[in-house]
Amino acid sequence: MHKSKARHIQLMKKYTTLALIGAIVAGIAGLISIDAISATSLVTMQGASDFHESGLMIGHVTYEVRGADGQIKQYLQGDNLITKQGTDCAAQAIFDNMGSEVCDLTGSVGFGYIAIGNSTDALVALASVDDFELDVDAVGTGKEIKRSDFIDADITANGGGGTKVVISNSASPFTFTDLGPLGTRVTQSGLFDAAVSGGNMFSIRDIPDSLGGILVKNVDTLAVTWTITLTSGP
Numbered sequence: 001m002h003k004s005k006a007r008h009i010q011l012m013k014k015y016t017t018l019a020l021i022g023a024i025v026a027g028i029a030g031l032i033s034i035d036a037i038s039a040t041s042l043v044t045m046q047g048a049s050d051f052h053e054s055g056l057m058i059g060h061v062t063y064e065v066r067g068a069d070g071q072i073k074q075y076l077q078g079d080n081l082i083t084k085q086g087t088d089c090a091a092q093a094i095f096d097n098m099g100s101e102v103c104d105l106t107g108s109v110g111f112g113y114i115a116i117g118n119s120t121d122a123l124v125a126l127a128s129v130d131d132f133e134l135d136v137d138a139v140g141t142g143k144e145i146k147r148s149d150f151i152d153a154d155i156t157a158n159g160g161g162g163t164k165v166v167i168s169n170s171a172s173p174f175t176f177t178d179l180g181p182l183g184t185r186v187t188q189s190g191l192f193d194a195a196v197s198g199g200n201m202f203s204i205r206d207i208p209d210s211l212g213g214i215l216v217k218n219v220d221t222l223a224v225t226w227t228i229t230l231t232s233g234p
Helices: 003-037 084-095
Strands: 041-045 057-066 072-079 113-117 144-147 154-156 163-168 184-186 188-192 201-206 214-216 221-230
Touching: 057 201, 057 214, 072 214, 084 201, 113 221, 201 221
Parallel strands: 041 072
Antiparallel strands: 057 072, 057 221, 113 144, 113 188, 154 163, 163 221, 184 214, 188 201
16 A cells, blocks of 8 residues: 555544544533533532542532522532541540540530531632631631521431431521622531531531532522441441
């Protein structure tokens, strides 16, 4: 076969392969874009940079926004960070809840309070295992905005897949009535053991910058569900 013809065939194969890869990528991008702009946005928040597994405890969180008509407007889910304070408090509660060597549990009734915040700082820096509260903007425009009443955890015994602890305010979701016409964007949530600001924080979740937070407006409701799985090892 003539050299120029052979090279032409090789180039055609190369570009055919590239075109196929491009078509696959374009198809995936199309699915993502459809998902992102749909009226009911179903998005999974994930990535090595914002996933954290602490020992044998793994955390997961979901957000569900509904409008005045009760229809889902946005749904997000992703893994969360279990903080150093969270593991310290867990150890303190399990092995010596009368002491305070690593965590002060005075007055604590368990990590049954879900808090949400709208700090724009949360869109810049990812949540860290060193965090002990939700972010507050330097200018004070973004902070913790709501905290749920105490939620009794729903615990499922270990049947081989780990013991699951679910804390959800879906039965009494956050409501919004004084946000103004533009609403606000929830950028963080955390799991605490106190009814008011402060207390110990067990875990935290930032909404990725790419999503710009969760937009909520007056008459919307927001249900947040935390699932903590305690595994029993290999």
